Amino acid sequence: xxxxxxxxxxxxxxxxxxxxxxxxxxxxxxxxxxxxxxxxxxxxxxxxxxxxxxxxxxxxxxxxxxxxxxxxxxxxxxxxxxxxxxxxxxxxxxxxxxxxxxxxxxxxxxxxxxxxxxxxxxxxxxxxxxxxxxxxxxxxxxxxxxxxxxxxxxxxxxxxxxxxxxxxxxxxxxxxxxxxxxxxxxxxxxxxxxxxxxxxxxxxxxxxxxxxxxxxxxxxxxxxxxxxxxxxxxxxxxxxxxxxxxxxxxxxxxxxxxxxxxxxxxxxxxxxxxxxxxxxxxxxxxxxxx
Ligand code: ADP
Ligand code: MG
Numbered sequence: 001x002x003x004x005x006x007x008x009x010x011x012x013x014x015x016x017x018x019x020x021x022x023x024x025x026x027x028x029x030x031x032x033x034x035x036x037x038x039x040x041x042x043x044x045x046x047x048x049x050x051x052x053x054x055x056x057x058x059x060x061x062x063x064x065x066x067x068x069x070x071x072x073x074x075x076x077x078x079x080x081x082x083x084x085x086x087x088x089x090x091x092x093x094x095x096x097x098x099x100x101x102x103x104x105x106x107x108x109x110x111x112x113x114x115x116x117x118x119x120x121x122x123x124x125x126x127x128x129x130x131x132x133x134x135x136x137x138x139x140x141x142x143x144x145x146x147x148x149x150x151x152x153x154x155x156x157x158x159x160x161x162x163x164x165x166x167x168x169x170x171x172x173x174x175x176x177x178x179x180x181x182x183x184x185x186x187x188x189x190x191x192x193x194x195x196x197x198x199x200x201x202x203x204x205x206x207x208x209x210x211x212x213x214x215x216x217x218x219x220x221x222x223x224x225x226x227x228x229x230x231x232x233x234x235x236x237x238x239x240x241x242x243x244x245x246x247x248x249x250x251x252x253x254x255x256x257x258x259x260x261x262x263x264x265x266x267x268x269x270x271x272x273x274x275x276x277x278x279x280x281x282x283x284x285x286x287x288x289x290x
Contacts, residue, residue: 017253017271018278022264025248029265029282031229032182032248035275036220038234039188039195040078042252042272043170043202046235048082048162051145054136055158064158066092068119068150071110074100076237079148080108082162083119104238105189105212107148118151119160122191123210125149132156144197146190171202173272178205180279183228187211187219187242213238217245233267233275235259250275 013020020026040046053061069087072080074097087094097110097117107120118124125132132149137159140147145161174184185206188195195209208219220242223230232239232246240262243249251263252270260266267274 013278013281016277016281017268017274018281019266019268020264021266025264026278026282027286028229029231029248029279030286032231032279033228034183034185034223034230035177036185036187036223036230036232036242036246037170037204037272038232038236038239039186039190039198040164041235042233043186043198043204044164044166046078046164048078048146048164050082050086050160051163052140052161053158054133054161056156059157061158062090062092064150064160065090066094067112067117067152067157068148068160070095070112071097071100071108071117071119073097074110075102075108077102077108078164079119079146079162083148083160104214116151116153118154119148120151121189122147122149128154130154130156132159138193141191141193142197144194144201146194166198166201167272170272173276174202174204176273176276177279178203180276182279185223187216187232187234189213189238214241217241220245231275233272235270250278 037043053064055061055064065087069084072083095112097112100110102108106124107118109118137147140161145163147159147161149159150157177184184204186195186199186204187208189211192209195207199207211219220232229247231248231250232242233250234243235252237258240258243262249263251259251266253266253268265278
């Protein structure tokens with residue numbers, strides 16, 4: 001049977017919105033050196049709104065949004081909801097898509113009215129040597145906006161900038177971890193300038209940006225290889241391998257089923273401050289045992 005103090009901590013943790021799925025790893029939470037946070041949906045709300053549309057010559061703002069929204073309807077990425085909602089709010093109709101595919105960490109692709117349409121990241125544009133208004137792109141990114149590019153038949157139609165909301169509690173959590181001597185790290189697939197902008201808002205110690213989904217676990221391994229005991233906090237499908245690789249995998253409650261099933265601890269309230277509560281609870285619980 002579980003020692004009494006552990007049983008008590010289970011009911012305390014449930015009240016605090018912490019679902020502990022792996023006791024041994026929860027115990028290790030009292031000795032963490034670093035906590036890695038996914039950006040979108042963890043440090044931020046993951047609720048995007050369109051702020052700017054920059055069409056090229058023969059396109060209009062509306063035309064670019066409609067093309068993008070048609071294929072984003074099929075995507076579960078937070079960027080997708082932002083584009084679809086903003087398009088609907090303008091009263092624009094959204095067409096049908098076929099042959100939908102996602103390009104992990106880089107965007108999506110589909111067929112709209114017989115036309116191949118993509119919505120992609122700056123990294124995709126650069127690796128395909130597609131040209132765009134670099135100056136405008138950098139200006140938007142420096143404002144902390146995530147920029148995606150809309151392509152029709154592999155030709156640029158325009159760019160769409162979206163803004164997310166940084167959680168107040170993210171800043172508090174980073175400060176509380178720092179007070180405990182724990183290093184905070186951001187891990188994101190988003191552009192470096194956007195990542196740095198969010199990092200500044202929450203005063204995070206270290207940033208890994210433009211990381212592809214299949215590289216996230218590798219980044220966590222590197223932190224471990226530097227001799228540090230590390231937790232990973234995330235919400236997405238793309239985060240599951242990183243959650244497994246970390247000494248402690250923490251899933252944010254509003255996230256995907258895959259993240260929930262992989263995590264050692266689930267934060268029901270999606271509050272980054274609960275990472276701090278969980279460390280405190282681990283310390284209290286296991287200090288009494290030894
Ligand atoms: P993260 O979850 O860290 O923000 P992802 O790996 O999910 O990163 O995505 C990385 C980048 O890929 C996004 O910033 C965006 O540029 C692009 N991307 C991913 N999914 C979509 C989508 N549905 N529509 C447009 N761009 C996307
Ligand atoms: Mg993600």
